[in-house]
Amino acid sequence: MDDKHLIEEQVSREEVYKGRLLHAVKDTVRLPDGKLATREYVLHPGAVLVVPLLPDGRIVLERQYRYPVRQVMIEVPAGKIDPGEDLLSCAKRELLEETGYSGAEWAYAGKIAHCIGYSDEYIHIFFARGLTAGAAQLDEGEFLDTILATPEEFLAWCRDGKVNDSKTLVAALWLQNILSGAWKLDWRA
Template structure:
């Protein structure tokens, strides 16, 4: 195992810079490995989930949504942040239903990604869902997005062309390709069983 002691920064002091409706920004004073001090400004985040929904015909569920910081409509996998104390699977099931109207019979947790390590502690749990059935969307007030489906090949082409630049969706496409090739197997579980297990362990 690597000895990373020569890389580790030690927190000394935290100052709150902003606590908004969504963002919580802090400035940490840290001691560097050489003994000097420096500051690190970053966003604290409760964590999030992303759902790769697989339809029976092989297509995946995607969204088109305007993202204000980018001033552009982005192609993304369904995703959303965890509510306080919320189980990751419960959040994934809620977000998929609210944003797309789909519910799933089976779920598999693939892994976790950290999309912005330089300025946020956000992590996103990657969930796969299959056995989809379509119901009614339950969008939040002020939430506007289009739901559509595409083949994995179409998604890969958009990632290559630059039409998809959202980091979680790029990583999701990589996961999807490796899962479908058999390189990265998943442990699928029935939705109800998985949710009960998660609730009993929380």
Template sequence: MTDDDHLRETTVSSEQVYRGRLLDVRCDTVRLPNGRTATREYVVHPGAVMVVPMLEDGRLVIERQYRHPLQRVMLEFPAGKIDEGEPGFTCAVRELAEETGYRAREWAQAGVLHNAIGYSNEGIEIWFARGLTLGERGLDDGEFLDVSTATLEELLERARHGELTDAKTLIALLWLQNWQAGRWPLSWFAPT
């Protein structure tokens, strides 16, 4: 890595311009590397998790859920917001069970993705789950989604045709392909 000081901006002031149940919108004044000032608008987000649930036969558990900002039903892996003070792994276990009904015997964390670096600090932890057993779902009030399964090849084909466009799900497919090819290792563990 190189020294990045010549690229860094320094926050001079920060103002909260909107606070909702999910979003915290800020407008900062920053000092640029050349000494001038500029404004930066962005969303502060508590973080989220996404789970790649893998069945014994190789199929993947996926969801179809309406996403209002896009005004369409999206195909994606189970995901959800991390509650205040909640560890990411705890959130992953909770979201998998709530949304799909599945519980996992083994887990592995792949990493974190930042899906909107130009306007949000949101980080999404990527979790893999296997050794699945099906139980009862516990959807949140007002949450509606369909759960199904697909093979990696089917999901890649849907992505190729523009039917699967969710960034976090696409990143998860990249991780899955590289893990299966032996290029990107995962450290599996069984929760106690």
């Protein structure tokens, strides 16, 4: 399929803001018809999410206050990739830091671009099983509760709007398809 009639080409870039977390830029682009336009967006190093599965079938989730939406959210464990960090190492680190669990087996499911209108961030999806409980190692200033839910409870929370975080809803889609046998994972120790 030829996409040339859709592609925009970067002409220049202006840094709008660079903070500890956010890096916003404004690019001038050449549209497919030759005209110029601007695109403002956030550069992001990427992140991982983890769907941790306990031997009894329950899922490890977390509850965390998210200031931008002024709400306590139910989420899967997730976090930003550090410079030079590989994806699996990041997934293992985030699961341990946020929940205290370590996984014996891991499976990479794919990636999502969840904010394509204003960010270049991809979130990589991992599943973990063979979990061993331990103590969470939260970052300074990070506060969250670890909770457990059956797949049925978790999916009902998604259906009812109790879970409305986009990455967690995508994790629920993956979980539902894996549990039904429609999608397969390649598990590795």
